[in-house]
Amino acid sequence: MTRRADPGQLGLFGTPAPTPAPTTGRACPPARGRRKPLGSPGNPLVAKDVLAEVRDGRYGLLDDTDRVMVLDGEGHCRAAQDDDVVMHLVSIGYIERSPARETISCLHGVVRKPVLPLRLTRRGRDMLQRWSNLAPFGGTP
Secondary structure, eight states: OOOOSSTTOOOTTSOOOOOOOOOOSSSSOOBOOSOOOTTOOOOHHHHHHHHHHHHTTOEEEETTTTEEEEEOTTSBEEEBTTHHHHHHHHHTTSEEEOOGGGOEEEEETTEEEEEEEEEEOHHHHHHHHHHHHOOOTTSOO
């Protein structure tokens, strides 16, 4: 069977073409540096990347302190640079805390601490899909 040429083309049984899963635009979430630039404007691409990274399970909250941490696949965590974006998305209902039973143990430096992963809400998944479907201004994706 051949691939569909047009994304709006219907399949054999009248089903629409499946849309690919949205991906993040960066290799990994940035770690917190020494200083944060003051007065930096918000960037909608950062919010899209944060939503995609939350969907992939790369962000969590450190042991009841509500400090946003970046999780890697090796059991380590570090402070996130985009913590203000993550907390804003939590406050407007796009991201939520996972249940307490999903708490994982990560190395924060040399100390092992409990980290509660973050996950997307239904609104967050819908917003990520909407933002991923947008084409860049002035050309095709």
